[in-house]
Amino acid sequence: MSTQTLRRILTRLDDLTYADLKKLKHEVDDLISQNQVGEVIAEREDSLTECPHCCSNDFTRWGFTKQGIQRFKCKACLQTFNALKGTPLYRMRMSQKWLRYNELMWHGATLRKCALELGINLRTSFRWRHAFLKAPSNIEVQPLSGVIEADETFINESFKGRRILHRDARKRGGRKAPKTPILIALNREGSVIHEVVDRNTKENICQFLQPRIADGSVLCTDGNKSYIEVANTRKVDHKRIVGLDNIRVVEDIYHIQTLNNYMMHWKEWMTRFRGVGREYLPHYLSWFRYMKQHEQSDQGLLFAAMTNT
Ligand SMILES: [Zn+2]
Structure with missing residues (x-):
């Protein structure tokens, strides 16, 4: 886009009502999130060396998922997969909302608040939370010393x-x-x-x-x-x-x-x-530990989940 077009868009912002601005902000947030998530997925695609089903390295690009993620097809076992296979985020939808979900989680938003803010239902909010929490729970801690x-x-x-x-x-x-x-x-x-x-x-x-x-x-x-x-x-x-x-x-x-x-x-x-619930306490303990150890980044959970296998 030319700087001129951008400038024209920016000057028009003054005409927007508060409600319009909020709508616009949501759209922009979604797009930024999608770009960042897309970048991490692209990185994973570059490092794919074998089919996650049968370990053959004979696979080829095979269209896109509904979420717009590159799909691959293995020539040996004929199964399809994408770069998120093996991570807790595989088959999770609405990737444009993941980053914001993470930010809300980071700031301790409840399941209900996350659902409301992002326009997702409570079930999804619950599933996402625990998908993102899998990564910190799986981190192996070396024996303590000192x-x-x-x-x-x-x-x-x-x-x-x-x-x-x-x-x-x-x-x-x-x-x-x-x-x-x-x-x-x-x-x-x-x-x-x-x-x-x-x-x-x-x-x-x-x-x-x-x-x-x-x-x-x-x-x-x-x-x-x-x-x-x-x-x-x-x-x-x-x-x-x-x-x-x-x-x-x-x-x-x-x-x-x-x-x-x-x-x-x-x-x-x-x-x-x-x-x-008692069965979820380990997740919340690990999440808290993860936040304490990564205080700088409120997107840490998302990227941890995307690299977790
Ligand atoms: Zn295969």
Whole structure:
């Protein structure tokens, strides 16, 4: 487009009403999003070397999907595919809205808000959320080293999304809702591991932590005796911060306050979702960790999902 045409369009903007401008903004946002998503897909296309179905490298371009994504056909197994095959986004529609969905997610918008803003239905909003969350959940964390803080925390269990909700709720009567235990450990370099478990037992703590801490580390915990066994079976130094005389820090640097702060922030951030089903808690833990580690980019989740296989 010539600069002149562009200038002419820009001068006409003054005539638009607020409603018109909003409509225009949506159109422009969609186009920008589509371009960016398109670029990442194109990059993936360039690096395609084999058919994802049978690994043959004899394939050819074969028209486009309804979304306008290049389709390929394998000459060996005759199946078709596109560059997103193997990612959580394969067969997801409306790619022009993915980027904005991600931005909304990044800022903690609820499923309903995302649906409203983008004109998609609640089911789609839900499916997208969990497609984007797959990538951060699949990231493998190296065993923690250095000064490690470990603890358990509990979150009120939500039965949202469970079919047996009503019968269960009645049976429990007036008793308090159960709390779900979460085991968590982090080091001072910002690596975090967590696991949602059935019960807060020594076996679960050992299973969670033993294979995931490096020899030569220093393990900081509270007085929970389960950690003694973890420390004994691994070559780590164990600093137990037992609440005697309100001592919270040992030898100036050993404490579990980084972890306590981290979990406090996670729980605060979780309140906006008003109860998340237990089976989804790992996703929300991983999502939060991902945001903490990629604070610069609100599009990170999208691009992570597109490269995740
Ligand atoms: Zn094939």
